[in-house]
Amino acid sequence: MDAAIAQMVAFTDATPDRARQYLQVTDGDVEQAVSLFFESGGVDLGGPAPVVTESSTTAVGSGNARDPISIDDEEDVPVTRSTIPAAGMEDDEAMARRLQEEMYGGAGEEEVIRAPIARQAETLAGPGASDYYGGSSLDDAVQERLQAFSNRRGARRAPGIFNQQPTSRIWQEGAADRSALAESTGGASETNSRAQHLARLFAPNWGLMFNGSWDDARDEGKAEKKWLIVNIQNEKVFDCQVLNRDIWNNPSIVETVTENFLFLQYSKDDPRADQYCQYYFHNSEVEDEYPHVAIVDPRTGEQVKLWSRKIPNAGEFLMQLHEFLDRYSLDNTARNPVAKRKSEAKKEKPLDMLTEEEQMERALQASMAGQGSLKVPDEDPDELTRSVGDLKGKDVAMVETEQTQTNGSAAPSLWAQIPSDKPHEEPPANAAETTRIQIRHPEGRIVRRFALKDKVQRIFEYLKASPIEGREGIEFDVVAMGTNLMNVRDQTIEEAGLKNASVMVEFSES
CATH class of the missing domain: 3.10.20.90 (Phosphatidylinositol 3-kinase Catalytic Subunit; Chain A, domain 1)
Incomplete structure (x- = not known):
């Protein structure tokens, strides 16, 4: 280690303590440590590094009292939360949160101003356009242009540990395959053993996920009599990554979801999420509204349950899922709960119904506070069914009254x-x-x-x-x-x- 520190100090002019920090992150690899130092601007990676004596030094990746995680770069070792000591989990989560903020920016950081859109020439189609497009129909040409526009609009961030992208290999083989994981993360998981460990720890559960569009999910949900459970992810919000680790990979939750739900997980920038966000998640651009998990009735398209901003721990979430299944059913003869009180969320009047003074006041508020803060927070529809007085009981009483009036006497109920x-x-x-x-x-x-x-x-x-x-x-x-x-x-x-x-x-x- 002392020789490696000396080499890094000679290359980077860093202090010995700072060099020790980068070497520990890269498991003693001088070349990677130097590269990481220049890429990060030589920032402090977490305070003074612990002193490692020669007697306590072990081979890279072998595990010791200061680094309890033992991962061999040459072996494909599946890592789960239950196999990691508590102290190691805390260290991993702190490092994961820091890396996520560095890669994608924290909630409070300013948006990076993107480069100007490149100039491009467009051709307006009019009469005789079929000849211009080589004899193909105008409709085909328009569809091709719309598809190109959609592809540009839906361009997502580069893959990474916290923005893993689905690949054909992952759908077939799962995230346990090391090469499939590397493809999903764009090679980020191959940087070192710690990066590979974090990539597996926060990987989405591809095996649980429905691989299809929103309309396909609704059709299959109606056919299989399964609810749709939707998770919209924002790579800037670390709590969204925690869902992959604690909720969607929990064995009991996986069993319940597989049996009763179709699970859809989209990034907010995924074009497949546009239809859902348009109808159900109007505040998708507000980071404070994440994490976002909801249950939708595939028959009617109604959102019947919502978890927003704060997701309970795995045990409580599982209990709430079972409570939902006890109260709601996709059987056409079942009586599902209905709203018994009005929403308490304050809805804004449409712009065309405002007076000139009210329009000026709203514009001033938007310019001072930011438009995101003016949006009404989403509300759990299931909570509106919980109040004193059960409308279902009223409906039963009305039916029994009608039977009594029709038959002259009511038959005793079961x-x-x-x-x-x-x-x-x-x-x-x-x-x-x-x-x-x-x-x-x-x-x-x-x-x-x-x-x-x-x-x-x-x-x-x-x-x-x-x-x-x-x-x-x-x-x-x-x-x-x-x-x-x-x-x-x-x-x-x-x-x-x-x-x-x-x-x-x-x-x-x-």
Whole structure:
């Protein structure tokens, strides 16, 4: 190490401490350290470097007490978060955040002024244009020009560790292949072992991602009865990269998403994201609105759930996904929650409805504060369905009233036929014959043990015999993964797939 420091000091005129920092980043490679020093302007890479004695020096990439990550440049070692010590993870995240800000700019940095658009000659098409285009139809020529314009407009930033681009090899082989990873990052992952490690750690989950357009996703979602879950990425926002590491590569989340959703992840500059941003994400240019994850109904195109600005940790996010699946269903006979209150977001009046004074005031605010700050923050549509008073209960009451008026008397509902004098008695604990079921309701949650051979109706009997406080005598449904358990009440808990399940109690009250 001392010899390498001496060589770098001779080449760059850097101080020995500064040279040590660059050599540690490049795993002792003098040539790479010198190149990195001149490219970065010789900036300080993180304060004084630790002193390394000869007795503690080991081979590059072998791992030691100061550098717990051991990665062999010649081997293709899959790296996951669970295989990295906590201290190493903190160091990696700090370095990743710094590198991301250097590559793409932080949230508070000024936009780099791009070079002027090069001059170009355009030809206006008119009568007789078919002859000008060599006999091809005018429509084909126009489509060709529009495609060229779209390609120029959709030109994205160069690939990198935090802006990995999809390639045919990645869709086929996955990010575990080292050469495919290098192609996706434009060679950035091959700089050194640490860069390769970070590239894998923050790589998108290509295997989970739907490879197609927005319209194709809607068509497949309707055919497969799967919701669309959309993630719009901004390479300048580090929390977007954290989603790839913590959320989209979490095994439990991957399993849930694969079974119930089609996952679409677009960069905000991707032309495929234009249609989505136009209809759902009007604030896509405002960095404070990221991260952005939403669930869309493929049948109607309605955005029914939104996570914006702050995404919960993996465990809470998974629980919210299951809660969503309990409350919503793509079954045409299911009753999905509807909005019970108006949006609290303050919407601006259209420009043509403003007075001259109001137009002047808005223009002044836009010039002083910046147009992005005037945009109304997006609001979670699912939150508008949560309030006192259930419209679904009102609809049920109206239907029952109409049946009574038509038939003269109303037939007892299925819920009314459930006995209310059979309190629950938990069976003895036996992993082979019993299971615990989590029962969630508006007031909280309950966990009870049932026998696998018990009928699903036992859940209804328990809730009716021991009603939730303040909900006595109110009709309810019990839903699991979008299925109303009243329809399978004669099946056993094991047959209905309720082993270790979580169910949701929905009250039908006016």
